[in-house]
Each structure stands twice: as C-alpha cells, then as structure tokens.
Amino acid sequence: MMKAFRAVLATELALAARNPDMLLFGIAFPIGLMLLLGFVSVPEALRLDFGGVVCFGVCAAGLMGLPLTISDYRHRKVLKRFRVTPASPALLLGAQLIVQCAYVAISAGAVALIALAGFGVRIEGGAGRFVASFILVQASIFGIGALVGALSPNAKVSNAVASALYFPMILLSGATIPFEIFPRALQAAAQVLPVTQGIRLLKGAVLGTPLSELAVPAIVLSVIAAAAYSIAIAKFKWE
Amino acid sequence: MGDAVRIEGLRKAYGGLAAVDGVELSVARGEIFGLLGPNGAGKTTTIECALGTRKPDAGKVELLGLDPVLDRRRLFERVGVQFQEAGYQDKIRVGELCSLTAALYRRPADWRALLERFGLGGKRRAPVSALSGGQRQRLAIALALIPGPELVFLDELTTGLDPKARREVWALVKGLKAEGVTVFLSSHYMDEVEFLCDRIAILKGGKIVARGSPAELVEREGTRNLEEAFLRYIDKDSEEEAV
Numbered sequence: 334m335m336k337a338f339r340a341v342l343a344t345e346l347a348l349a350a351r352n353p354d355m356l357l358f359g360i361a362f363p364i365g366l367m368l369l370l371g372f373v374s375v376p377e378a379l380r381l382d383f384g385g386v387v388c389f390g391v392c393a394a395g396l397m398g399l400p401l402t403i404s405d406y407r408h409r410k411v412l413k414r415f416r417v418t419p420a421s422p423a424l425l426l427g428a429q430l431i432v433q434c435a436y437v438a439i440s441a442g443a444v445a446l447i448a449l450a451g452f453g454v455r456i457e458g459g460a461g462r463f464v465a466s467f468i469l470v471q472a473s474i475f476g477i478g479a480l481v482g483a484l485s486p487n488a489k490v491s492n493a494v495a496s497a498l499y500f501p502m503i504l505l506s507g508a509t510i511p512f513e514i515f516p517r518a519l520q521a522a523a524q525v526l527p528v529t530q531g532i533r534l535l536k537g538a539v540l541g542t543p544l545s546e547l548a549v550p551a552i553v554l555s556v557i558a559a560a561a562y563s564i565a566i567a568k569f570k571w572e
Numbered sequence: 573m574g575d576a577v578r579i580e581g582l583r584k585a586y587g588g589l590a591a592v593d594g595v596e597l598s599v600a601r602g603e604i605f606g607l608l609g610p611n612g613a614g615k616t617t618t619i620e621c622a623l624g625t626r627k628p629d630a631g632k633v634e635l636l637g638l639d640p641v642l643d644r645r646r647l648f649e650r651v652g653v654q655f656q657e658a659g660y661q662d663k664i665r666v667g668e669l670c671s672l673t674a675a676l677y678r679r680p681a682d683w684r685a686l687l688e689r690f691g692l693g694g695k696r697r698a699p700v701s702a703l704s705g706g707q708r709q710r711l712a713i714a715l716a717l718i719p720g721p722e723l724v725f726l727d728e729l730t731t732g733l734d735p736k737a738r739r740e741v742w743a744l745v746k747g748l749k750a751e752g753v754t755v756f757l758s759s760h761y762m763d764e765v766e767f768l769c770d771r772i773a774i775l776k777g778g779k780i781v782a783r784g785s786p787a788e789l790v791e792r793e794g795t796r797n798l799e800e801a802f803l804r805y806i807d808k809d810s811e812e813e814a815v
Contacts, residue, residue: 340675344661344668351663405662414659416625418719419645420676572625 337420342428349432355398359436360443363389366509367444371452378511380455383448384536385507388470388528390440392508394433395474396481396499402429403482404491412571422571430475437471457541466538466551470531473554474502476561477527483565502528527557574637576601576723576754577622582631584617591617592628593778599771601722604745604755606765609775610806615758616656618775619727622756623653636723649677652716652724656731658708660700666711667696673718681720690714690744706737713744724748726757730764742767762799776806 349355363386370382406412406425415422448454456463477498485491503509505519506528512520523529530550537547544551577599584592592614599605609615620626622633624640633640638647660669670687674680687693690710695703703711709729716724726745730738738761745768748755759765765772766786773783782789782805786798793801 337676340672344664344672347668348661348663409661410655410657410659411661413625414653414655415676416644417623417648417651417653417655418673418676419648419678 334420338424338427341420341424342431345425345428345432346435349436355393355436359390359393359398360440362393363387363440364443364447367447368451370511371447374511376453378513379448379452380539381507381513381536382511383444383454384539385509385512385532387441387444387448387467387535388474388506388508388532389503390437390444391471391474391531392499392503392528393440394436395471395478396502397478397495398436399429399433399475399478400482400485400491400495401488402433403479404485404488407485407570407572408488410572416571433475434471441467454539456539458538462544463535463538466531466534469551469554469558470528470534473527473531473558473561476558476565479565480561483569486570502526505529507532527554530554575599575634576603576636577605577756578632578634579618579622580632582618582621582633583629584614584621584626585629590778592621595631595775595778595780597773597780599754599756601754602749602752603770604749604757604768606769606772607756607758607775608760608762608765608772608802610760613775613806614778615775616727617778619725619756619758623651623725649679649719650722652719652721654712654716654724654726654729656727658700658712662701664700665696666692666698666700666703669700669711670696670715670718673715677719679720680718683714683718686714686717687711691740704737705732706734706740709733709737709741710744713741717748721753723754723756726755728758728760730759730761738764762797762802766798774802774805781805781808 366389367383367386370386371379374382403426412422412425415425478495481491481494481498485494505523506512506526508528512532515523530553533550534547534554575598577597579595579597582592582595583590595618607615607618617626621628622635622640624644635647636650640647666687670683674683687696690713692707692711692714695707700708700711713726713729716726730741733741742764745755757768769786771783771785772789773780784792789801790798793804795801795804
C-alpha cells in the first residue's frame with residue numbers, strides 16, 4: 334500500500350511539474366504580483382496586500398487545480414482504471430491533494446519570503462497565528478474545490494463552476510487587487526466570498542488585531558470546511 | 573478448479589430500461605471467451621458488472637471464485653483489465669505508466685520485458701498520447717498483463733485499428749492462451765471472434781440469444797460464416813435462446 338502510494342505520488346508530482354498552467358498561475362503569478370506590489374506600495378498598504386496575495390496560490394490550487402484534476406481523472410477514466418487494481422482510486426485523490434498543497438507551499442512560501450525578507454513586512458500577531466490562520470483558509474478553500482470536483486458530472490461543468498468561483502474570489506477578495514481601494518458597496522458584496530473572510534483572518538494576524546474581532550470569519554471558514562469535506566466524501570462520483 | 577468467470581441472473585436497468593436482462597455466463601479456465609452483440613446490446617454493462625465497477629440490480633458474479641466487490645483487492649492481484657477508454661493521465665509517458673501500474677501490485681510481472689515483447693521497448697520515454705492506435709492497444713494489453721494475471725478482460729480491443737495492427741493484437745491474444753491465461757473479450761468483429769474465441773455468446777437487447785463455439789453457431793444456422801450467423805441471430809424477432 335505504501336509502495337503504491339509513493340509511486341502514485343511520484344508520478345503525480347512529475348506530471349504536475351509538466352503543467353504550465355499551474356506553474357504560471359499557481360506560482361509565477363503570485364510571486365510577480367508580490368514583487369510588483371512591494372515596489373509600488375507604501376509599507377502600511379503592503380502589509381495588507383501581503384495577507385491577500387499569499388492566498389492567491391491557495392485559490393489557484395484549491396479552486397482550479399484540485400477540482401479540474403479530479404474531474405479530468407474521472408472523465409479520462411483514470412479513477413475507474415484504479416478500481417480494477419488492488420489499489421484504490423483514493424490513492425490518486427490523496428496524491429493530488431499533496432501535489433496541490435505543494436503548489437501552495439511553494440507559492441505562499443515565496444510570497445512570504447519576498448514580503449518579509451524583501452520588503453520588511455512584520456507579522457504583529459506572530460508567525461504561529463499567521464500559519465494557523467493560513468491553514469484554516471487553505472482547508473476551507475480546498476474543501477470548496479474538493480466539493481466541486483466530487484460532484485461535477487463532467488469536465489465542462491467542473492470548469493464552469495471552478496471558474497465562476499475562482500475569478501470573483503481572486504479578483505474581489507483582495508488576493509490580486511488591494512481590497513482597500515474598492516468602493517464600499519463592492520467591499521460589502523465581496524464579504525460573502527470565503528476568501529475575503531480568509532484574507533480578513535490573515536490581515537488580522539499581520540496587524541495583530543485582537544482574535545475576538547475575528548471570531549466570525551474563523552467560524553465561517555471552519556463550518557465551510559467541515560461541510561464541504563463531508564458532502565464531498567459522502568457524494569463523491571467515481572464515474 | 574472452478575470456472576474463471578461465473579455470472580448468474582445478472583440484471584441492470586437504467587431509468588427503467590433494461591440494459592442487461594437475466595444474463596447467465598460461465599467461462600472455463602484457459603478459454604478465450606467472446607461476448608458479442610450490436611452496439612447497445614449490453615456488452616459493456618455486463619463487463620462492468622462483472623468487474624464490480626457497476627452495481628447490478630440483481631444477480632451474482634464470481635471471478636476466480638471471488639466476489640469482485642467484496643474481495644476486490646485480492647481478486648485484482650490476479651485479474652488484468654483493458655477498458656475501451658484508456659484511463660491514463662494526460663502527458664504521462666509509457667515507462668511512467670508501466671512502473672506506476674506495476675507498483676499497484678504485490679508481485680508484478682517485469683514490465684520492461686512486456687514492453688519488449690509487445691514491440692514497445694523503444695517507446696519508454698514517449699508520451700502515451702504520441703503512440704499510434706496499434707501501439708496504444710498493445711500498451712493497453714501489456715498493462716493488463718502487469719499483474720501476471722490468470723484472467724484478462726479485453727473490451728473491444730481492436731476497435732479503430734488497421735488490419736495489420738489487428739492481426740498483431742490477435743497474435744498476442746493467442747499467445748496469452750498458450751500461457752494458460754483465461755481471456756474474456758468483447759468485440760463486434762466476427763472475423764476476430766472466429767479466429768480467437770473458443771466459445772462465444774451473442775447478446776441482444778440485454779439477453780443472450782445464442783452461445784457455443786463459433787463453428788457450432790455457423791453450423792446451427794447453416795450459414796457460410798459467423799458474420800452471417802450473427803446477423804441472423806440479431807435479426808430474429810424472438811428473443812428466446814436457441815439451444
């Protein structure tokens with residue numbers, strides 16, 4: 334079983350390194366964006382930008398990479414082929430989850446390095462709090478992506494739903510364009526996006542905002558994550 | 573030793589429409605068995621139910637004496653499957669696909685030797701998507717042999733191949749029989765079935781309308797070849813099995 338999982342993971346990582354879309358959107362784009370904002374923003378604004386940009390890779394991997402790969406493997410019958418072997422197709426899903434987490438780790442790690450070491454951003458709330466918040470954000474965004482991948486009847490639906498979630502979330506939440514420059518009405522509307530709530534948590538960690546003020550986003554994200562994974566697992570379509 | 577494949581009273585309906593309607597089949601060890609029928613006759617559904625990837629509404633399936641759902645892990649150490657649709661990741665290379673497949677089994681066959689034997693030894697670094705149709709089918713059969721199986725399922729293995737490539741694939745299947753492997757195949761090419769199969773069953777509208785050796789069916793219908801016998805069976809109004 335371990336031998337099988339290691340082989341599946343090694344293959345999935347090798348395939349991931351051949352995927353230009355994810356390398357570009359999941360890794361190169363957030364790095365470029367952080368560098369750009371670093372050069373054009375005043376330090377006060379940059380601290381806030383960092384909390385958003387660090388989520389860009391999470392959205393790319395969680396809302397695009399994860400659901401699109403799952404529905405692609407379903408569509409190509411890769412999952413089905415694994416069902417007529419002693420291994421389980423769940424190995425493939427597990428390996429994909431690790432691959433997507435690796436994209437996030439590389440992208441968020443590089444963005445953090447640029448912001449912290451390159452532009453002197455300080456995390457007032459402490460690194461531990463920031464990482465814990467980040468993990469919660471990632472868990473909930475990946476949960477949403479897993480749900481899309483689990484339920485989509487075909488690649489077309491998966492693509493449409495993933496895009497409908499991804500683009501508003503990266504554009505309106507503050508992951509790409511600084512949230513603070515949006516008009517009030519748009520800011521209010523963007524509050525419904527889970528990523529907006531996640532970025533609030535991360536900005537809170539950067540600024541050292543009292544945790545009591547962030548109970549709502551923390552609870553919302555936890556509930557989203559729990560619900561999304563439960564439904565995804567219960568309703569997963571193997572074919 | 574019991575039969576390699578045993579299917580009893582298999583039924584499966586989609587939205588009230590019966591795709592498979594009371595199929596009974598058995599395949600003896602060492603046989604090449606062919607499941608025939610026009611498109612939509614229920615061949616694929618029968619195979620999928622036999623493999624446990626589709627849940628039948630009723631009936632019982634045993635492969636090598638094991639239940640394909642309950643004993644899945646144990647069973648598929650000994651059964652190789654080639655599906656009609658390939659089922660490979662995008663951009664995967666031949667060697668990667670083979671070594672990945674081999675890692676799924678406890679005692680896999682030497683996949684490098686299999687590739688050599690199937691004329692794909694030089695293709696290890698090639699993306700699967702760059703192979704020709706014939707090469708891809710040979711690869712599919714090589715993959716089905718990686719478990720070192722006692723039983724192999726081949727679903728429409730030569731569909732889309734040119735005549736030369738089909739002959740090559742036939743020779744490989746005959747070779748499996750010589751090694752004692754039981755082969756369960758589906759096809760709608762009568763020349764192929766006549767050449768390869770020891771016994772066949774013809775499916776029509778989810779029911780088996782004829783079974784026997786190709787020669788027996790030809791003789792029973794008094795036709796010149798299996799193709800004509802097949803066409804008579806599927807044109808008959810009666811769905812009663814001719815015995």
